Amino acid sequence: MSQVVRTPAVLVLEDGRTFRGESYGARGTTLGEAVFSTGMTGYQETLTDPSYRRQVVVMTAPHIGNTGVNADDPESGRIWVAGYVVRDPARRVSSWRATGTLEDELVAQDVVGISGVDTRALTRHLRERGAMRVGIASDGTSAEALLDQVREAPSMAGADLAAEVTTDAAYVVEARGEKRFTVAAVDLGIKAMTPHRMAERGIETHVLPAGATVDDVLAVGADGVFFSNGPGDPAATTGAVALLQEVLRRRIPFFGICFGNQMLGRALGFDTYKLKYGHRGINQPVMDRTTGKVEVTAHNHGFAVDAPTDRPVETPLGIAEVTHVCLNDDVVEGLALRDPDGRPLAFSVQYHPEAAAGPHDAEYLFDRFADLMADRAGSAGNEEGGR
Ligand SMILES: NC(=O)CC[C@H](N)C(=O)O
Numbered sequence: 001m002s003q004v005v006r007t008p009a010v011l012v013l014e015d016g017r018t019f020r021g022e023s024y025g026a027r028g029t030t031l032g033e034a035v036f037s038t039g040m041t042g043y044q045e046t047l048t049d050p051s052y053r054r055q056v057v058v059m060t061a062p063h064i065g066n067t068g069v070n071a072d073d074p075e076s077g078r079i080w081v082a083g084y085v086v087r088d089p090a091r092r093v094s095s096w097r098a099t100g101t102l103e104d105e106l107v108a109q110d111v112v113g114i115s116g117v118d119t120r121a122l123t124r125h126l127r128e129r130g131a132m133r134v135g136i137a138s139d140g141t142s143a144e145a146l147l148d149q150v151r152e153a154p155s156m157a158g159a160d161l162a163a164e165v166t167t168d169a170a171y172v173v174e175a176r177g178e179k180r181f182t183v184a185a186v187d188l189g190i191k192a193m194t195p196h197r198m199a200e201r202g203i204e205t206h207v208l209p210a211g212a213t214v215d216d217v218l219a220v221g222a223d224g225v226f227f228s229n230g231p232g233d234p235a236a237t238t239g240a241v242a243l244l245q246e247v248l249r250r251r252i253p254f255f256g257i258c259f260g261n262q263m264l265g266r267a268l269g270f271d272t273y274k275l276k277y278g279h280r281g282i283n284q285p286v287m288d289r290t291t292g293k294v295e296v297t298a299h300n301h302g303f304a305v306d307a308p309t310d311r312p313v314e315t316p317l318g319i320a321e322v323t324h325v326c327l328n329d330d331v332v333e334g335l336a337l338r339d340p341d342g343r344p345l346a347f348s349v350q351y352h353p354e355a356a357a358g359p360h361d362a363e364y365l366f367d368r369f370a371d372l373m374a375d376r377a378g379s380a381g382n383e384e385g386g387r
Pocket residue numbers: 051228229230231232233234257258259260300301302303304
């Protein structure tokens with residue numbers, strides 16, 4: 001059991017709404033964008049997802065910490081959330097996999113949280129007013145002083161954060177079994193499960209830093225390029241968009257997840273916009289319009305692509321189409337591109353087929369990527385593309 005001593009803590013939203021509770025995790029002050037996640041499980045994966053950089057995550061599941069922490073579930077080498085808000089922390093850990101308590105881990109990684117908050121009221125507030133800046137203080141800072149800090153903090157709109165979370169150096173995740181393909185994966189905040197899902201399909205993944213150039217991609221001898229999930233505003237991350245346009249001009253097959261979907265959208269000339277409060281959780285219904293099937297999926301996004309859902313769009317890079325939509329609100333959840341010769345070249349989804357945490361309904365998308373690379377391997381399109 002955790003021996004951490006709880007002290008009074010306060011949470012203040014930028015519109016002045018204030019919640020009082022107790023410290024949870026490290027004591028101190030933290031600032032970020034308040035967002036809520038409806039996942040009933042998978043808090044370790046959520047905390048370690050680099051896409052949550054600069055976000056204070058409110059968990060709608062009332063009990064958090066029940067299964068402690070273990071060495072297998074993290075999606076990266078550290079916790080990335082800027083702060084953590086829970087209703088009722090577990091008093092004891094119950095899992096054969098646990099190596100420690102969540103609260104001790106939050107302390108060890110200096111993550112400031114608050115517990116004892118009416119997370120239902122807070123979530124309803126965010127749902128009605130939209131995601132907004134927030135502060136948590138458990139170090140004696142007054143609510144008034146905290147509100148001043150919150151109002152001075154940068155907002156998520158306009159934030160270019162990929163460089164803050166990407167790997168320092170390239171690394172390789174080997175294929176399991178026989179190697180079939182080589183993929184250059186641009187790390188905009190990649191989750192560990194993604195190269196793992198590739199490896200299961202015989203894909204050797206070369207993870208490259210966010211600042212990678214097209215020469216870096218070509219040096220890998222990639223059969224395909226992948227862009228990962230990641231934090232921040234897609235409109236502010238221009239270097240990755242330019243790289244992707246170059247990749248598509250060379251007709252190298254592409255697959256993108258979440259931020260990677262937003263990068264594809266922007267590369268094709270669509271805008272991205274900020275959703276009122278975003279999609280975060282592991283039970284969002286999405287329809288794959290190419291098959292008519294509905295899948296239940298994991299989400300973590302605050303921005304979305306603005307593209308017409310009723311017709312294909314001609315772009316300088318080929319014909320673009322919205323392939324997936326969220327059935328809750330019709331938000332664009334997937335895109336596909338055919339090259340100017342009409343052959344499939346690229347696709348992406350706004351949600352998380354790597355499923356960590358979350359249901360595995362969308363795993364077929366990794367197979368679709370392998371099929372795309374197989375279809376295009378050695379094709380005239382590729383060679384003419386100058387590879
Ligand atoms: N998980 C992600 O890749 C998130 C993408 C982007 N930062 C958003 O919030 O929409």
